[in-house]
Amino acid sequence: MTAEKFDLQQLQIASPCYERWENMTGDERVRHCASCKLNVYNVRELNKAEVEELVTRASGRVCMRLYRRWDGTVLTKDCPVGVSRARVRLASALLTAAAFVGVLLLPLLRLGSRGSSEPPPTFQERFDQVKEEAYEWPVFGTILEEISPRPRAIMGAMIRLPSGGSGHP
Template sequence: PYEVTADDVARAKAEEARAEAELRGAGTQRRTLPLLDQLRVASPCSAPWDKMVGTDRARFCGLCEKTVYNVSAMSRDEAEQFLGTVESPCVRFYQRTDGTILTSDCPVGVSKKRRRNQVLAAVATAAAAFAGLIGIGMRRGTQVQGGMHPMPNPPPVVTTASPIGDDEVHAPMGVIAEIPRPTALPKPLPPKPLPAKPQRKSPAPGGVIP
């Protein structure tokens, strides 16, 4: 009969630990690649974004009659949830030359929002100051004589411009390529039971142990 030794128990435990480590490693590899990092455009579209009707996050394209979603106007968590729930959407996003996709909560996106708010505040301040000067002139009764010239319009505030230099980023748009969905990991197999240690029989009175 085979007797289980301490070495057999140690080898069984080591084999079980190795198998569990391999399963954990496989699960980690499947979960460490977010959906946003796998985003690719399968069918590029050249329709101008500025001609579409909607907001910075989503606009309707009259050419393909689809809603185009601006992934770069979402936070990273919002983009992950969006890509995980919407099937084959038509998207637009800013992407660096190294493949990084920009989102609204990345440092570049936050800086872009801050600059845009500063421009809007400056335009509002200039308009208020100009209105104040006109009010002062009207109260003083100042008479102005001469030809009238139309005042130049303030420069338009563009909210969909590239967040960084054009040489560092491009904006793909179109239907995304299929993204592999995470699959459920197989349950680890239970360890094989160790062979039972045979029990020695007690000798009969006056007998001999076989």
């Protein structure tokens, strides 16, 4: 395998092991299998050079834990596609969180439309105003209504309860 250029895609599992990785002792890179008395190397936590060195210096059987993508590519710690995808996922998560926080906080930071002679609204007043507006937002309003229903106005003829009443007629 190493006479020419090392190719990760040539790695194959000859006889699969059915022991659970979680039951083996060790860390995320290498664990010891009590059944076969061998170390099992997690290729996903090794870079390509470490895998190549492991394969070339192995005398006899080497146990590995391989991850293959749908296209058959073996995943390693320094896999450029995996690293790129992880960066994209992280950036997407950060942008989504920032947008969510911005949508919620930007109205709070906005100055009120009151005249210059009146003091600016307090944070609580502004928060209550934004919360009231948020009930009208398409998805967020539905969720907010479930979590914290807004007060409902009740109209009708009023009766006076006898003093000491329970609140029900």
